[in-house]
Amino acid sequence: xxxxxxxxxxxxxxxxxxxxxxxxxxxxxxxxxxxxxxxxxxxxxxxxxxxxxxxxxxxxxxxxxxxxxxxxxxxxxxxxxxxxxxxxxxxxxxxxxxxxxxxxxxxxxxxxxxxxxxxxxxxxxxxxxxxxxxxxxxxxxxxxxxxxxxxxxxxxxxxxxxxxxxxxxxxxxxxxxxxxxxxxxxxxxxxxxxxxxxxxxxxxxxxxxxxxxxxxxxxxxxxxxxxxxxxxxxxxxxxxxxxxxxxxxxxxxxxxxxxxxxxxxxxxxxxxxxxxxxxxxxxxxxxxxxxxxxxxxxxxxxxxxxxxxxxxxxxxxxxxxxxxxxxxxxxxxxxxxxxxxxxxxxxxxxxxxxxxxxxxxxxxxxxxxxxxxxxxxxxxxxxxxxxxxxxxxxxxxxxxxxxxxxxxxxxxxxxxxxxxxxxxxxxxxxxxxxxxxxxxxxxxxxxxxxxxxxxxxxxxxxxxxxxxxxxxxxxxxxxxxxxxxxxxxxxxxxxxxxxxxxxxxxxxxxxxxxxxxxxxxxxxxxxxxxxxxxxxxxxxxxxxxxxxxxxxxxxxxxxxxxxxxxxxxxxxxxxxxxxxxxxxxxxxxxxxxxxxxx
Amino acid sequence: xxxxxxxxxxxxxxxxxxxxxxxxxxxxxxxxxxxxxxxxxxxxxxxxxxxxxxxxxxxxxxxxxxxxxxxxxxxxxxxxxxxxxxxxxxxxxxxxxxxxxxxxxxxxxxxxxxxxxxxxxxxxxxxxxxxxxxxxxxxxxxxxxxxxxxxxxxxxxxxxxxxxxxxxxxxxxxxxxxxxxxxxxxxxxxxxxxxxxxxxxxxxxxxxxxxxxxxxxxxxxxxxxxxxxxxxx
Numbered sequence: 063x064x065x066x067x068x069x070x071x072x073x074x075x076x077x078x079x080x081x082x083x084x085x086x087x088x089x090x091x092x093x094x095x096x097x098x099x100x101x102x103x104x105x106x107x108x109x110x111x112x113x114x115x116x117x118x119x120x121x122x123x124x125x126x127x128x129x130x131x132x133x134x135x136x137x138x139x140x141x142x143x144x145x146x147x148x149x150x151x152x153x154x155x156x157x158x159x160x161x162x163x164x165x166x167x168x169x170x171x172x173x174x175x176x177x178x179x180x181x182x183x184x185x186x187x188x189x190x191x192x193x194x195x196x197x198x199x200x201x202x203x204x205x206x207x208x209x210x211x212x213x214x215x216x217x218x219x220x221x222x223x224x225x226x227x228x229x230x231x232x233x234x235x236x237x238x239x240x241x242x243x244x245x246x247x248x249x250x251x252x253x254x255x256x257x258x259x260x261x262x263x264x265x266x267x268x269x270x271x272x273x274x275x276x277x278x279x280x281x282x283x284x285x286x287x288x289x290x291x292x293x294x295x296x297x298x299x300x301x302x303x304x305x306x307x308x309x310x311x312x313x314x315x316x317x318x319x320x321x322x323x324x325x326x327x328x329x330x331x332x333x334x335x336x337x338x339x340x341x342x343x344x345x346x347x348x349x350x351x352x353x354x355x356x357x358x359x360x361x362x363x364x365x366x367x368x369x370x371x372x373x374x375x376x377x378x379x380x381x382x383x384x385x386x387x388x389x390x391x392x393x394x395x396x397x398x399x400x401x402x403x404x405x406x407x408x409x410x411x412x413x414x415x416x417x418x419x420x421x422x423x424x425x426x427x428x429x430x431x432x433x434x435x436x437x438x439x440x441x442x443x444x445x446x447x448x449x450x451x452x453x454x455x456x457x458x459x460x461x462x463x464x465x466x467x468x469x470x471x472x473x474x475x476x477x478x479x480x481x482x483x484x485x486x487x488x489x490x491x492x493x494x495x496x497x498x499x500x501x502x503x504x505x506x507x508x509x510x511x512x513x514x515x516x517x518x519x520x521x522x523x524x525x526x527x528x529x530x531x532x533x534x535x536x537x538x539x540x541x542x543x544x545x546x547x548x549x550x551x552x553x554x555x556x557x558x559x560x561x562x563x564x565x566x567x568x569x570x571x572x573x574x575x576x577x578x579x580x581x582x583x584x585x586x587x588x589x590x591x592x593x594x595x596x597x598x599x600x601x602x603x604x605x606x607x608x609x610x611x612x613x614x615x616x617x618x619x620x621x622x623x624x625x626x627x628x629x630x631x632x633x634x635x636x637x638x639x640x641x642x643x644x645x646x647x648x649x650x651x652x653x654x655x656x657x658x659x660x
Numbered sequence: 661x662x663x664x665x666x667x668x669x670x671x672x673x674x675x676x677x678x679x680x681x682x683x684x685x686x687x688x689x690x691x692x693x694x695x696x697x698x699x700x701x702x703x704x705x706x707x708x709x710x711x712x713x714x715x716x717x718x719x720x721x722x723x724x725x726x727x728x729x730x731x732x733x734x735x736x737x738x739x740x741x742x743x744x745x746x747x748x749x750x751x752x753x754x755x756x757x758x759x760x761x762x763x764x765x766x767x768x769x770x771x772x773x774x775x776x777x778x779x780x781x782x783x784x785x786x787x788x789x790x791x792x793x794x795x796x797x798x799x800x801x802x803x804x805x806x807x808x809x810x811x812x813x814x815x816x817x818x819x820x821x822x823x824x825x826x827x828x829x830x831x832x833x834x835x836x837x838x839x840x841x842x843x844x845x846x847x848x849x850x851x852x853x854x855x856x857x858x859x860x861x862x863x864x865x866x867x868x869x870x871x872x873x874x875x876x877x878x879x880x881x882x883x884x885x886x887x888x889x890x891x892x893x
C-alpha cells in the first residue's frame with residue numbers, strides 16, 4: 063500500500079457547511095486542506111430545506127434573546143445556555159455575512175431577507191409562532207453549501223475530495239496528523255498537521271427510516287472513541303416528525319410554517335391535543351411522539367404507521383381562519399396554490415417523484431424519520447475538543463456542526479438551528495485553529511502512523527468469515543428502529559445491546575468480494591459499518607443509562623423529566639470493549655428549567 | 661415485479677475489459693434504480709461501484725445513463741422504465757470503474773467561469789437589498805446540483821471536451837443575472853471565448869436531461885443575448 067505524506071497547518075475533515083465555513087476562515091491565514099469522502103457539494107448540508115434561524119426581525123418584532131430562550135426550552139433545558147446565547151446573538155451577523163457572500167435568500171417586498179415561522183420559534187410575549195427562519199425557497203442548505211464551496215474556490219482552499227479519513231494521529235496528547243484512504247487509488251495519505259477540525263456531520267444511517275444521506279455513518283466520532291476520547295449525550299437523536307412514509311425523505315417543517323397541518327385517520331388535526339398553543343409548530347420531539355401515539359392508538363391512516371401532512375390550499379386556509387392567523391400587515395392569512403408552489407418547489411417535486419401525488423391535490427403520508435444527532439464530540443465554546451467532563455482540551459483538535467456537541471441543542475434541536483450551528487461554530491473552529499497554529503509547532507508523526515489503518519484494511523480485505531456487510535447493516539437498522547428510536551424501555555434497550563454485541567462479533571468475520579484498489583467502495587462500506595456499530599452501541603448504552611425522559615430521549619419506564627438527578631450531560635468512553643460514564647453539569651445562565659408546554 | 665438489470669462493468673485494474681453484467685431481480689415498482697444497484701451491491705456482487713449519497717435527488721452524485729437517458733439513479737423509479745433496465749456511465753468523461761467517471765474535467769470547466777459571488781464594495785451593516793423580482797431573475801439557475809447530467813448529454817461536449825458545457829454556463833448565469841454581483845462582464849468575456857456559449861447548437865438535450873428541471877437552453881440563450889447586447893435585464 064503506497065503512502066503519501068503532506069504537510070498543513072490545519073486539516074479540515076468533512077466538506078459540508080461546517081467544514082467549508084471552518085476552511086474559509088482557517089485558510090485566510092493558515093495553510094489549510096479540506097479532506098472529504100465526497101465532493102464537497104455532495105454533502106448533506108445541501109439537503110437542509112426550510113431555513114436558517116436568526117432574529118432579524120424583518121417581518122415582525124423579534125430578539126436574539128427570544129431565539130435563545132426558545133432554543134433552551136426546545137433543548138428541554140439540557141442545552142448549555144452560554145453556548146446557546148452565543149449562537150443566537152451571533153445569528154443575525156452571520157446571516158448577513160452569508161448574504162454578503164452571495165447566498166440568494168428569498169426577499170420581502172422591501173428587499174430584505176424573507177423569513178417564515180418554524181417549530182418551537184415563538185414570540186416570547188404571546189407564545190405564538192414568530193417568523194425567524196431565513197429561507198431560500200425550500201433549498202436553503204443547498205444555497206449555503208454551494209456558496210461556501212464557491213467562496214473556498216475563490217480563496218484557493220486545497221481540497222482532497224473522495225479521501226476517506228480512517229485515523230487521527232497524536233503526539234503526547236496533541237494532534238499530529240490525519241490518515242486518509244484515497245478512494246480513487248487505494249493509496250494511503252498521511253497529513254502532517256498542527257490542527258484538525260472534525261466536521262463530518264451525523265449518523266442517521268443507524269436507523270431504517272432516515273432523512274440522512276447514505277454516507278452519514280459517523281466515521282470520525284468512532285475514530286475518536288477508538289483513540290480513547292469520549293462522546294457526549296449520545297442518547298439524544300432527533301426523529302423529525304415528517305419524513306415521507308417508508309423512504310424517510312425529509313418534508314421540511316417549513317410546510318407547517320406555511321400552514322400545513324397533521325391529520326389522523328379520523329380527519330382530526332391531532333396536534334391541538336398535544337400542543338394547544340402552537341399546535342403543528344411544536345418542537346420536533348413533541349410532534350414525533352404525538353404521531354407515534356396516534357399510530358399506536360390506531361389512528362394512523364387506515365390503521366397504518368403513518369399520518370397525513372395536509373398542505374392543500376383549502377386546508378391551510380381553513381385552519382388559518384380557525385387560528386386567526388394574519389399576514390405581517392394584519393390582513394387574514396390566505397394562501398394560493400401558486401404561492402405554495404413558489405415557496406415549496408422541491409417538496410412538491412419529491413412528492414410527485416416518489417409518491418406519485420401532487421400535494422396541492424392530496425395530503426402527504428408521513429412518519430417520523432431519523433434526522434439529527436444532538437450529541438457527539440464534546441467541545442468548548444471555542445470548538446476545542448475536550449477529553450473529559452472537566453473540559454480538558456485536546457490541543458489542536460476541533461469539532462463543529464452536527465458531529466460536535468457544544469451543546470446548543472441539548473436534548474432536542476429546533477428546526478433552522480442546524481444551519482445556524484454549522485456556520486457559527488464552523489467559523490469559530492476555523493478562527494480558533496488558525497490562531498492556535500500561529501504559536502504551535504508541527505509535532506512529529508508517530509512511527510506507526512498508518513499501522514492501525516493498514517491492520518483494519520487488511521483484515522477487511524482478506525476476511526474469510528463469510529458474513530455479509532448488507533446483512534449486518536440491515537439487522538443493525540432493524541434493532542435500532544425497534545428499540546432505540548422515539549420510545550424506549552429498559553427491556554428493549556437491553557435486547558438491543560445484546561443484539562448489537564452479537565453484530566459486533568459477526569462484524570469481525572465480514573468478507574468482501576472486491577479486492578481491487580480502484581474505488582473499492584465495498585471496502586469503504588465495510589469500514590463504515592464498524593463505525594456505525596460502535597456508535598449504535600454507545601447510543602443504546604447511553605439511552606439505557608439515562609433513567610428519565612427528556613427531549614428526544616423518551617423512556618416509557620421513566621416518563622418524567624428528572625432534573626434532580628439528570629440535569630447533566632452524559633460522557634461515554636468505549637475502550638477495549640469496556641465502557642465508562644461520567645457527567646458534566648449543564649450551564650444555566652438565565653433560564654431555570656421549567657415544565658415544557660407548547 | 662421481476663426486472664432484468666443490465667449494468668455496464670469496467671475495472672481496468674488487472675487488465676479488465678468493459679462488459680455488461682445481467683441481474684434478475686424481484687423489485688417493487690416504486691423502487692428507485694439506486695435501490696436496485698444497492699440490492700446488487702449488497703447481495704449479488706459487492707464489487708459493483710457507483711457514487712451515491714443523499715438518495716433523493718439533491719446531492720448530484722448518481723447521474724448515469726439509464727435506458728439511454730441521463731438521469732439520477734435515486735430519482736428514477738422502476739415503474740417508469742419497464743422490466744428491462746440498462747445502466748451505463750454518463751458519456752464524455754473517462755470511465756474510472758463501472759459507473760464512476762472522472763469528474764475533474766467537468767469541475768475544471770465549472771471553475772473557469774468564476775462561479776463565485778463577487779461584490780467588492782464594502783458590505784452594508786445588514787443585508788444588501790434585492791427586490792423579489794431581481795431575486796426571481798436567476799432563481800432557476802440556483803437549483804443546479806452539479807450532477808453533470810446536462811453536460812454529458814450534450815453532443816457538442818461529446819465531440820469536443822474543451823467546450824465548457826451547459827452546467828458551467830448555468831452556474832455563470834446564476835451570477836451574471838444576480839443584481840448584487842459585479843463581475844458579469846468578466847464572466848461574459850470568458851463565455852464569449854472559443855470554448856464558450858457559441859459552441860451551443862441548441863439541441864435541448866441538456867434541458868431534457870436536467871433532473872432539477874432547469875431551463876438550461878433558455879439560460880444559455882440569455883447569456884448569448886447578454887454577450888451581444890450587454891443587456892443584463
